[in-house]
Structure formats: C-alpha cells, structure tokens
Amino acid sequence: GAVVSQHPSRVICKSGTSVKIECRSLDFQATTMFWYRQFPKQSLMLMATSNEGSKATYEQGVEKDKFLINHASLTLSTLTVTSAHPEDSSFYICSARDPYSPRGLETQYFGPGTRLLVL
Amino acid sequence: DAKTTQPPSMDCAEGRAANLPCNHSTISGNEYVYWYRQIHSQGPQYIIHGLKNNETNEMASLIITEDRKSSTLILPHATLRDTAVYYCIVSIQGAQKLVFGQGTRLTINP
Numbered sequence: 001g002a003v004v005s006q007h008p009s010r011v012i013c014k015s016g017t018s019v020k021i022e023c024r025s026l027d028f029q030a031t032t033m034f035w036y037r038q039f040p041k042q043s044l045m046l047m048a049t050s051n052e053g054s055k056a057t058y059e060q061g062v063e064k065d066k067f068l069i070n071h072a073s074l075t076l077s078t079l080t081v082t083s084a085h086p087e088d089s090s091f092y093i094c095s096a097r098d099p100y101s102p103r104g105l106e107t108q109y110f111g112p113g114t115r116l117l118v119l
Numbered sequence: 120d121a122k123t124t125q126p127p128s129m130d131c132a133e134g135r136a137a138n139l140p141c142n143h144s145t146i147s148g149n150e151y152v153y154w155y156r157q158i159h160s161q162g163p164q165y166i167i168h169g170l171k172n173n174e175t176n177e178m179a180s181l182i183i184t185e186d187r188k189s190s191t192l193i194l195p196h197a198t199l200r201d202t203a204v205y206y207c208i209v210s211i212q213g214a215q216k217l218v219f220g221q222g223t224r225l226t227i228n229p
Contacts, residue, residue: 044163044219093162108217110162
C-alpha cells in the first residue's frame with residue numbers, strides 16, 4: 001500500500017524558534033497533501049491543503065504566516081511552524097492523496113505524525 | 120462540520136465481531152462513506168469505503184442501509200490490536216477534504 005513518512009517523529013524546541021516538519025510520499029506522487037493538527041484527546045483538525053506548485057489553502061482560523069507550507073515536489077511537502085510558542089505544542093499529521101489509487105480519489109494516506117513540544 | 124454521529128466509546132471481547140455504527144442522515148447521493156482508524160499516537164489508517172453497496176476487504180466489512188442514512192463497520196474477529204479510535208466520514212469524490220468527527224473509541228478486551 002501507499003506509504004507516507006514524516007520527519008522528525010518528535011521534536012522539542014524553545015519558544016520563539018522555528019520548526020520544520022517534512023512529509024513525503026514514498027511510493028507514489030501526491031499532487032495534494034494535507035496537514036492536520038491534533039490536540040490530546042481531540043480529533044484531527046485540518047489546517048491546510050497543499051497542492052504541488054501552488055500556494056496552500058488554509059482553513060479558517062489557521063494563520064498562514066505562522067504555519068508556512070511548501071509543496072515543492074510531487075513527493076514532498078513541508079510545514080514550518082514559525083516563532084513557535086507552547087500553545088503550538090501538538091501532534092501534527094500529514095496525509096497525501098494518491099490520484100491513481102484504486103481505492104478512489106478521496107483515499108488519503110496518512111503519515112505517522114510529528115509530536116511537537118515547545119518549551 | 121462533521122456530518123456523522125458515532126457513539127463515543129464501545130467495548131468488545133477479543134475474538135468476537137465488533138460492530139461500529141455510524142449515522143449520516145444528511146448524506147447526499149454522491150457522498151461516499153469512509154472509515155479510518157487511529158491507533159494511539161499514530162496517523163489514521165484507511166479501512167474501507169462505500170457508496171451504497173456493502174463492501175468487504177481484508178480488514179473489515181461495511182454495511183450501508185438502503186436509505187444510506189446509516190452504516191455499520193464490522194471487524195469480524197477483533198483482536199487486541201484493533202483497539203483504536205474509529206472515524207466514519209462522508210465525502211464526495213473530488214472534494215479533497217476529509218472532516219474528522221470525534222469517532223468511536225473501541226476497546227478490545229482480552
């Protein structure tokens with residue numbers, strides 16, 4: 001099946017620093033990738049939709065200048081949390097859509113997640 | 120907003136069938152029903168999806184009522200590794216977005 005990886009799996013940083021999270025589709029080309037955030041004991045919340053070669057589309061309430069998304073290739077999207085603060089501590093999960101998946105257009109393949117802790 | 124309603128939690132004995140219900144009374148004719156699950160501290164995993172016919176794969180079966188207002192995910196022989204939060208999502212093809220509700224926390228007991 002399709003595999004999506006994330007790096008790093010866990011990161012601890014100081015308040016005010018920036019953190020970059022990578023999301024890669026390993027065995028397929030993903031024209032669209034998605035970034036989610038999940039707080040403890042809560043569901044996943046979509047932050048933004050990332051299309052290769054174009055600007056990301058952010059969900060309402062998500063600051064695009066704080067959460068920078070770059071989807072420079074068909075297998076890589078990055079999320080940069082700029083000037084991170086303790087309230088940004090969360091579980092960040094990416095997913096990728098395989099346009100040729102036999103399971104259908106809306107099947108998303110998720111990465112293992114990145115746990116961010118801002119001190 | 121999520122368009123589905125699921126019980127917050129369920130328990131099932133190991134080896135028995137786990138039946139997870141989902142209500143989606145406002146589902147449109149072109150919306151599919153998707154099921155994902157999330158094991159603790161991992162990314163969600165695709166399980167199955169369907170439009171109106173019942174579906175079965177190596178992981179589970181999906182039973183959709185004739186009026187399509189509800190569905191049931193069936194794990195035929197639950198194991199301890201099936202303990203997870205199960206999400207039922209409705210989405211049209213091409214919409215791209217998957218909106219996650221609160222899901223059902225399924226606990227498989229030995």
